Amino acid sequence: MPADPSTTASRLAIAGELTIYRAAELKGELMQALARAPLLELDLSAVSELDTAGLQVLMLAKQHATTLGHQLRLVGHSAAVLEIFDMLDLGGYFGDALLVSAAH
Template sequence: MSGTQAVLAIEGELTIYRAAELCEELKAAQASAAALEINLAGVTEMDSAGVQLLMAAKKSAQATQRSLRLVGHSPAVLEVFEILDLAAHFGDPLVMPAAAH
């Protein structure tokens, strides 16, 4: 597993309605590689359950000394991250320009 990377692209809603399904996908992806990149470009809607999933993925990555990167933030993700001021939590420089739209 050393040096392996997995990419998980989330499409559609990152909400309570898909939380259980996405949680299992995230766990499987994290277990399969030393580094996980989560592509959020296809996220059309995000709620607090989606935020909790991403926070849990980050906590799990830290606990197992694995890498986790969020990339391709959709407008829906940027909006939630901006409202909740989550850029610092995820160490995410892509969120900073969100105020431009």
């Protein structure tokens, strides 16, 4: 029996900077991916830097997914992502499990 497409996650990985320099490009890519996938996992394990523009893109994506009735999961949070989420207390906003290293 084929997998139910509404419960099978599509996965999109972001590598490098998630900053103002890539925000417009990533916003378009995320909106398209969310339109196609009822469940999208966004792999942040290779994000080397996150600024407020990148954070706005993530927050917009979460809001857009909710508006569509879709689900966005952030997975594999890099140290750069964890640092910003911790500083701004955003773990609850996104609702995804955060694996914090012992260094934090």
